[in-house]
Amino acid sequence: MKSLRRKVYSVTFWRITSIIIIVFIWELIAGGLFSNFILIDPVFISRPTLIARDFYDYALSGLLIIDLSATLSEAMIGFASGLMVGVGLGLFMSHFRTLARVVEPYLTALTTLPRIALAPIMVIWFGLGLPSKIVLSFLSAFLITFFNTYVGVLSVDQELINAIKALGASSRQIYFHVILPSVYSWVFASLRVCVGYCLIAAVAGEFVGATAGLGYRMLLASGLLRTDRVFSCFFLLMIVGYLLVESFKRIENRLLRWRPQVIT
Amino acid sequence: MKRERLVVEDLFVKYYKGEILAVRDLSFRVWDKEIVAIVGPSGCGKSTLLNCITKMILPGIHAEVKGEILIDGESVLETTDTTYLKKLGYMFQRDTLLPWKSVKDNIMLPLILRGMSKEDAETIAQEFLEMVGLKGFEDKYPHEISGGMRQRAQLARTLIYQPEIILMDEPFGALDAHTRLAMQNLVMQLWDRWRNTLVLVTHDLQEAITIADRVVVLTARPATVKSEYHVNIPRPRDAIRLRNDPLFHAIHDKIWGDLADEVRKQLNMG
Numbered sequence: 001m002k003s004l005r006r007k008v009y010s011v012t013f014w015r016i017t018s019i020i021i022i023v024f025i026w027e028l029i030a031g032g033l034f035s036n037f038i039l040i041d042p043v044f045i046s047r048p049t050l051i052a053r054d055f056y057d058y059a060l061s062g063l064l065i066i067d068l069s070a071t072l073s074e075a076m077i078g079f080a081s082g083l084m085v086g087v088g089l090g091l092f093m094s095h096f097r098t099l100a101r102v103v104e105p106y107l108t109a110l111t112t113l114p115r116i117a118l119a120p121i122m123v124i125w126f127g128l129g130l131p132s133k134i135v136l137s138f139l140s141a142f143l144i145t146f147f148n149t150y151v152g153v154l155s156v157d158q159e160l161i162n163a164i165k166a167l168g169a170s171s172r173q174i175y176f177h178v179i180l181p182s183v184y185s186w187v188f189a190s191l192r193v194c195v196g197y198c199l200i201a202a203v204a205g206e207f208v209g210a211t212a213g214l215g216y217r218m219l220l221a222s223g224l225l226r227t228d229r230v231f232s233c234f235f236l237l238m239i240v241g242y243l244l245v246e247s248f249k250r251i252e253n254r255l256l257r258w259r260p261q262v263i264t
Numbered sequence: 265m266k267r268e269r270l271v272v273e274d275l276f277v278k279y280y281k282g283e284i285l286a287v288r289d290l291s292f293r294v295w296d297k298e299i300v301a302i303v304g305p306s307g308c309g310k311s312t313l314l315n316c317i318t319k320m321i322l323p324g325i326h327a328e329v330k331g332e333i334l335i336d337g338e339s340v341l342e343t344t345d346t347t348y349l350k351k352l353g354y355m356f357q358r359d360t361l362l363p364w365k366s367v368k369d370n371i372m373l374p375l376i377l378r379g380m381s382k383e384d385a386e387t388i389a390q391e392f393l394e395m396v397g398l399k400g401f402e403d404k405y406p407h408e409i410s411g412g413m414r415q416r417a418q419l420a421r422t423l424i425y426q427p428e429i430i431l432m433d434e435p436f437g438a439l440d441a442h443t444r445l446a447m448q449n450l451v452m453q454l455w456d457r458w459r460n461t462l463v464l465v466t467h468d469l470q471e472a473i474t475i476a477d478r479v480v481v482l483t484a485r486p487a488t489v490k491s492e493y494h495v496n497i498p499r500p501r502d503a504i505r506l507r508n509d510p511l512f513h514a515i516h517d518k519i520w521g522d523l524a525d526e527v528r529k530q531l532n533m534g
Contacts (some may be wrong), residue, residue, distance in 0.1 A: 162320055163360035167374045167421070168350055177373070181364045258364045258405040 023048045046227035051235070054228035063217070068236065070212040074133035074202035075244075079195055081134075082141025087187055089142075090149025100150065111143050115197075116204040123209040133205035133213070137198035144194050145187055152186035153179060188255045192248045199241050214240075268337070269429055269461045270294040270317070275331040277312050277321070286312040286327070288486040294429075299455060299462040301472030303523060304482030305530035310465045313487070314433050318354055319346060335429065353427030353460075357434040359414045361406040367417050368393065368402035374425040392420040396450060412443035416450070423454060429461045436471070448474050448503040456500065469523055473515055474503045481522045484530035491522050 030047040031038035042050065058064045093100040119136055126132035160178050169177065206215030214233045221229035270293065277287040286309040294300045304310050315321040316333060323329035323341055333340040335348050361370045372389035376382070393402055396416040398409075406414055415436060422430060435451075436444045452475060455462060466472050472479045473495050481490045497511055506512045 159356070159358060160360055160362060163354075163356055164362075164373075164377075166318055166349070166352070166354040167377060168425070169377050173377055177362065177377075181362070185364065258366075258407070260407045 043225060043227060046231050050228045051231045054226075055232045055235075058229065058232050064236070066212050067214050067217045067233070068240070070130065070210075070216075071199075071202050071206065071214045071237075072240065074130055074205070074213065075137050075195070075198040077130075078134045078137025078139075078201065079141045079198040082138040082143075082198070083145050083187070083191075083194070085138075086142045086145025087149050087183075090146045091153065091183065093146075093150055094153035107143065107146065110139075111147065115140050115143075115201060119205050119208040122205065128209050128211050133202045133210065136205040137201035140197040140201045141194050144190050144197065148186040148190045149183050152183035155186075156182045185256060185259070188252055191252050192245055195244050195248050196241065199237075199244065203237065266298075267296040268293050269296050269298075269335065270463065271332070271334040272313070273332040273334070275313070275316065275333065276329065277309070277316060278328045280327060285486045287316075287488070289488045290331070290482075292480050292489055292492070294461060294463055297459045297461055298478065299464065299476045300478050300480060301464045301466060301476035302480045302482060303466055303469055303472045303519075304487055305484055305523070305527040306467045308482055308485050308526070308530055309487035310467075310482060311433055314354070314431050314463075314465055316341070317431065318349065318352065351428045353422040353425070353430040355418055355422045355430065355432040355435045357437045359406065359411070359418065359438075361414055361417055361421070363406050366403050366405055367398060367409065367413075370406070370417055371420045371424055374421060378425065388424060389420075392424050395454065396420045412439055412447065415439060415447060419447075419450065419454070423458075423460075426458065427460065429463070432462070432464045432466075434466055435464070437466075437468075444471070445503040451475060452499070452501060452503075469516060469519060470507075473497075473512060473519070474501065474506055479519060481519060482526070484526045484533060490526060491519075493519050 026045070027033060027048050028037070029039035030042040030045055032042075032047045032049055055064075093103075115136065118139065119132075122132040122135050126135055156179050160182075161174055164174055164178055202213070203215035206213040207219050210216035214237050218230050218233040218237075221227075221233065272293070273291050275287050275290040278285045290313065292300075292302075302310055302313070312321065312327075316323075316329060317335070317340060319340070321327055321329070329341060331341075335352075338348060340348060361367075362373070365373065368386070368389050371392055372382075372385040375385040375388060390402070393399055396419055398413060398416055398420065401409055401413060406417070409417070415438075419435075436447045439447065448471060451462075462475075464472065464475055469479075476495055479493045479495060481492070482488065483490045493515065495515055497506070497509070497515070
């Protein structure tokens, strides 16, 4: 027990230490410590201190909160609506197998297409504002959950259905006690992947054309060679993505705690 | 005179898939409150029989079915009315607890399906949990408990709605030898309490003799009745003690002669 705890402490210790070392080396080679020692021009890689200062300015100017809320709302509105429509349509389609087989190749084609390829046309259709990005992340979430729902219905364990039938369940009861829970387990297991894709869709959409958002700000800064601002946005995105994926991992584990834990 | 609960008469089952003749000229009957074990070599068609009774095999859809199956005098094969299923309990070999429900929720499910309120169902479930020795495990999920415990939970789930006729298909087939003896004792205790009619399908002759009043030996495929034996070992029986009871061994040797021939035939069939 004690040695396990020590191990955890040492992991935490090295995580922090390694970050400090990386930041230190970065600062050093970009000329932040000795002005006559520059290995790589800070125009290309900026410098931790410059990034920190820019981050402060960025936050203080009020732009940060505008960009962050734009990107987040694009991703999350798309995610939530995609999830609902995906589950709904997936369940609906599972009742109409023939129709499902007719549209299946279209949906498969849409899924295999890099969804970012839709960004230019979405900007033309829905403009530079939030809607075009919401539609993009909606499509990401929708396609994933739709397929998971549909496959979930098809892969319900027939023996469980037989067992519940033998216990006296009506078809409605079979639906609510066996089929839906089984579908939800497929959908819940894809939440984390889904939210990641939605964030990608939002940022990619902003690259193509936007008026606000972290991706938009990043592209703007890159055009002006403002590497510090590019990195500010980059780190912000990284933190947001990490927090989102981690919290959805928790939600997943909570919703699927009846399953043997898989280590991810 | 005792009432006939289950009658199987000249049953004939031929699967459409592969044209396999699974059962032919199969006849036997089960009296009220009786425990009948149906033994036969693995793959001989025992499960086919149960699947016909519970309508998991539909005549004309999955297989060609002839003959007659009566439950309390009512024909099962022709009817589309499945209300007779309500008095049947069916215990599977494979664990069919719903993985997303806790042990307690699984056990009380049949009551919920019958429209009982959650509070009432919980009270009864608690009673059955204790009866099968799962007290303290009610909030666990099936994957968190052992195989033996899962079969206990399945047993409780089957018994909780008090079916008059219980069909068991190799219920302890997946369990280790010792756990299996404990389960056999549990089944006998619970039977002693309610005296349901019990039909146990198994390939394990020792299990059959331990539990049953009567053993029906089936032939290799296509299954038909080879012989029937009464097990005149007095109750209450103890599965563990029976293992060195001379009467138990005498009966076992007598039946094994019949069964061994059929096992050999079935094995040669591949």
